[in-house]
Amino acid sequence: MPKHRVLTEFGMGTSLRRQDYTQAARRGLQDALWHNSINMAELFGFPKDAMLIDVEIGVQEPDQVDTASLMDIFPYGQPTITVHHGGLDIPRPDGKPTVIANVAINVSFEMERA
8 A cells, every 4th residue: 555644743942062963953853743632643543653653853963862762752653764964053152052853754654545
């Protein structure tokens, strides 16, 4: 069956002092997820585990994001995480940047078009 996207959510997260790209990504994921109550599975009559969750994370240092440690954020569904160059590092007077991660979450289901 074809995969159909039914929802996109956006979030932003920061690491103000530690330059922790994984923590900034975690906060961006939480920002996107925690502000919503997504009942898409029930709406379409699917179990929650049928949710296909594609996560795109943008940070200035993609290789510094530990994607495996972010998987515990998702209580259900089938998440995949991809990290790209993006986000923003903002210089600070002490020479260490504030890290900003941008996150997009797409929720899809495998279903036929009506």
